[in-house]
Structures are given as structure tokens and as C-alpha cells.
Amino acid sequence: MSIQWKGVMPAVTTKFTDSDSLDLQMFEHNITAQLEAGVHGIVLGGTLGEASTLSHDEKRILTRATVSHVDNKVPVLINIAEQSTKSAIQAAQHAEADGASALMMLPPMRYKSGDRETVTYFKTVANNTSLPIMVYNNPVDYNIEVTLDMFEELLKCDTIEAVKESTRDVSNVTRIKNRFGDRLKIMTGVDTVALESLLMGAEGWIAGLVCAFPAETVAIYELQKAGRIQEAIEIYRWFLPLLELDINPKLVQNIKLAEVATGLGTETVREPRLPLHGEERKHVLNVIENGLKTRPTLPDYKNL
Template sequence: MNFGSIMTAMVTPFTESGDIDYTATRNLINHLLANGTDALVVAGTTGESPTLTNEEKVELFKFTVQTVAGRAPVIAGTGSNSTRESIDLTIQAEEAGVDGIMLVVPYYNKPCQDGLYQHFKTIAQTTTLPVMLYNIPGRSALNMLPETIIRLADVPNITSVKEASGDLDAVASIIEHTGDDFFVYTGDDSSTLPVLAIGGTGVVSVSAHIIGNEMQEMIHQFRSGNTKQAAAIHRRLLPIMKAMFAAPNPSPTKAALNLTGVPVGGVRLPMIALSDEEVASLKNVLELDDRAAVGF
């Protein structure tokens, strides 16, 4: 299943007391769908999944599905470093009505490549939903090799990968050795255009919270053959993309949303809010001293 060009890894809005803010979540969902988002990833890294209980995740899945009401695919982050726990959450996510599952490489316990294969295959076999693999060695302390991803692509409902290793050679190898029905997304916003250029499908984005329409325009120009224009947009967007990761994600993204009139609250510990100096730097990148919001 192709989930579109831009899948936004949605932040989880919180109230001042630290609970999930469902009113803000509804407003955020509608904002994203109106501003360049083709599909939503819920309870992923950007959604602060390590701080959410499984009960909170299931309620968030249900609420998002109800709010989206068929306007876009909803992808549930159900991966963990426990195969059994991931299976249980995947089953509950399917019952909640989501359209797909995203499974992160198991963190901390560092299985071998065959262990990764068995982990993902076992979870995929418990659901009828399409599964997106998620390779992010910077957070999981383990890199899933292209050979393992290519092998997993033969599992019927493993249909895509979010590749956030930053290795374009690995991305090219995956694209080259999988079929047209396997979709390769980058997990790095600044790699969106390079990955498209080597045959990738799109991006699972953080920056799309702020510049979704601009990113869609870049992709449209590239696919229309206007590569020079696409490259110019890419260069203009890079400072904002970099700003979203100037501090640990999602603190900059939540700050940017709050600054641009889309309230989402703060972050849960162990994440912390941006410092005053970091907020000032972010405002400068977003040009908020001169304009109400980003745009070109």
C-alpha cells in the first residue's frame, strides 16, 4: 500500500498536566490534513511513544481514526523491543480501525539480523494490515541491513520501509532489489529530494508539521520534471528542516507549532522544552519576527 508522498509523524499534544489533549489533537489533525499531509503516523518517535502507555496509544489510535474519518490513512506505531508486546498492540490497533502498522527496529536488546527478520515476520503474520518497517539506528543502536529489509519485503503484507539511517547507498540497494509494490520512504526530511531522485516514494516527515505544503510543492515540481525548481525549494526549506532537529525531537516541532498558532502543549519527561535561546533561534529561522507564519 502506497501511503502517499508525505506521511507526517504526528506529535502527541499534551495538556498542562501532561495528559493527552484530545481537543488539540483534533485541531492538529485537521491542520495537517489541510496542509500537505497525505497520511498520519501516530505514536511514533515524534509522538513520544516511549512515554505513552499502551492504553493511551490505543485510545489515541481510536480517536485519530474517528477524527480523520477516512480522509487519509492512519498508521499506528506499534513496534517495541518485545515481540509479544508488539503483537498485542498491533492486534488492538487493527481493532481500532487503523490503516497500517509501523514497526521500529527493536532497541536496547540488539538482536542479530536473523532475529530482526523473525521479529518483524512474526508480528506481520498476526495482522491483515500493511506493515511499514522503521530503521533508525541513531535511536535503536542497531542498523537493519538492506539485505534484511529486502528479505522482509517478500512477506506479503510488509509493504514499505521508513529508512532513517541516512545511508543513500542502502536506500538505493533496497529500491533496486525490491519490487514496484514495495515503497521506500526516507525518515530524514532533508533527504526527501535525494531519495526521490534515486526512486524512493516519499518521506515520513517531522517538518511537514510546519512546511507540508511547501514540501508537497517541491515533490510536485520534481515529478513534473522541473528539477531545478525542486532543487531551489529544497535549498530554501533546508534551514527549517534543520531547525526541527536543532534539539532532540519533538521539542523543536512542538515549539514551532505553538509559535505558529497550532497549540500542542509541551513534552513529557525525559524530554524538556527548548531554552529561551533555542526558541529565539527557532523564531529567527521561521521568520516570525516579520511574518505570522512560515511560507514562501
């Protein structure tokens, strides 16, 4: 199905069994909760989805299972995070064959490509698939920044349509709007600056804590879109301690623990990741417990 770059799109976690295989039953349970909350798309195989540990076959299984489960209710995106251009093209073509609606795409992995190499990488993949592409711009975690000048060149490819803006600099939303208008759609990618970015003009939110709290996340988006800013702020202020679990090297473990608390997942991760323990686990559980104790009553955000 076609994609509109707007709304809340969960970067979903990948569920595993105790024997380290894909847990599609729990995965689909979470996807169902996302759909019931009113999300606008599903993003597979991102950082939060433990992309670096998934085989190509597992990514294809997840894509097909999700496309089947959502049944054209929302678009399904798969992340492209590869070490070579050849592998990225192959992954993009597999995604298209498996029914994905669009791609989220990181710069080359491991090798710190220069500006010209990064632009060539994105353009080459774009020229070998018909799927729309959202460039994942996260220099904080991946050490490569896609600058506005680089986007000037990238936007010569019609299929490069959006950016997952994860620089942590909210003013970058305004820079992008000033430079490109509506040609480059902006999906904010950092939970702790999401509302600020939406208010400055981002069209949507690739979210993390939505995996455990889908209704609250969608409510914030819909309220601010309807101009009910103060209500959105109040929920966002409650949410912030939980959202901060997303800007941490252990974000996968943190969010999976939150999913357990809300009945939407397990904390099983794929090694070398290990479940949280000791004081670190105690702290995260305390944040989650406090959030659940003070969980807000939501307005009828689906009918604003």
C-alpha cells in the first residue's frame, strides 16, 4: 500500500523465544495493540528491533508476517542497515518482493563513509528499487551526518521522500523546512524531543516507547495535531521519564522490560545483549512502576 509520511510509526522490537528463534505469536500480539491504538505505520528491523542480530531470512520472515497481519491497515517499513551497497540493494529488493510499503535506510554500517560515498550509497539503492525511502539521519549513534547539502543531492531521486530526523537538534526541523519545504517529509526519531519537533513542523514520529505505551504515544500526536497543545504537553510531561529510557545504550532491554509491564512483550533479547540486572534493572523498573502508578486518563483522541 502507499505510504503517507505522517503520524506515529512504532519502531517495533523483535520478539524472541527462549530458544532464540523468532517469537511471532508475541510479536503479532504487540502489533495488534499498536493497530488498536491507532498507529499510522509499522517500522521493522531498526535499532530497537535488534537489526544487527537478525539474519536476512529473519528480516524477510518478519516483513511477510507483518504485512499479512496488518492486512493493509497501515504501511509496513523495513530498515536497511547493511555493510555494502550490493547487500543494501538486495535487501531493498527483498523488501519490495515481500510486500513492504517503504524503506527506512541507514548510511553504510561499520565503514565511516565520506559525504560523497554516503550520497552515492543512498542514490544507488534508490535507483534499484521503486519503494519510497526515508533516510535515517542519526549522527549521534552512527557517526555519519546527512547534511542539508547532501539532501539537496539526494532529493534528485524521486523515491527519497523523508528523513528520520534524529540529530537531537530540534532547530534542524526548521532548517529542513526552510530549505526544502514539503519536498522532504520529517519524521522525528528521538522520543525525548518528539513533541517539540512535531510542534515545529515534523509530520510524524518514529517512536520507541510506543512499543509499551501505544495509546499514550498516539494521543500526544493526535492532540497536538488538533491544536489541543496543553493536553498533549501534560501527557508528554508524564511520559518523559519513560521516554528517556529510549536514549540509552540499553534502550532495547529498557523498552522490552516496559513491554513486559504493560503485557505487550517479553524481555528476551538476543546475545550479546543480556537482560538488565542489579541496580540498572532496579532503576528501570522504578521508572516503569512510577509511570504506571501515575498513568493518565486519555481523552477520546481517536475522534478529535
